[in-house]
Amino acid sequence: LYASYDTYEFxxxxxxxxxxxxxxxxxxxxxxxxxxxxxxxxxxxxxxTLGLKAFGIDDPEFGHVLAETFPEERKGNPYVYEETFQVLDSLKGKYQLLLLTNGSPDLK
Structure with a gap:
């Protein structure tokens, strides 16, 4: 599905x-x-909706609910590596830190 969109290559x-x-x-x-x-x-x-169908659940309405709910849940529960904050705290006094991304800053 993802690869079928015209933005896939980008x-x-x-x-x-x-x-x-x-x-x-x-x-x-x-x-x-x-x-x-x-x-x-x-x-x-x-x-x-297609993911649900793969498990035998044909419920487009529930697919739409998940589509609306997941972004908020994902943003509210980011995955952070266990040592992330310890490393950042040890570096912040010694170095100027920044976030550089080649992707969408909205995702970071």
Missing amino acids: TQLIGINPLEGLWGNFLEEHADFPKMRANSSSYRKNAW
Whole structure:
């Protein structure tokens, strides 16, 4: 499904994967981000609906509920490596830190 969208090649270039497509808003205005933003709602609904069907659950309404719920749940429960904050705390007094991404800053 993810590879069928016309923005697939762009997502591969900048390292955005199908999981990120389930919750990213792609708010940037340059490159193919506006296309990704336009596709995101249908991608999310289709991904969840097809995923449910793969498990024998034919319920498009529930797929739509999951498509709307997952982004908020994902943003509210980020995965952080156990040592992340310890490393950042040890570096912050010695170095100026910044976040550099080749992807959508909205996802970071």
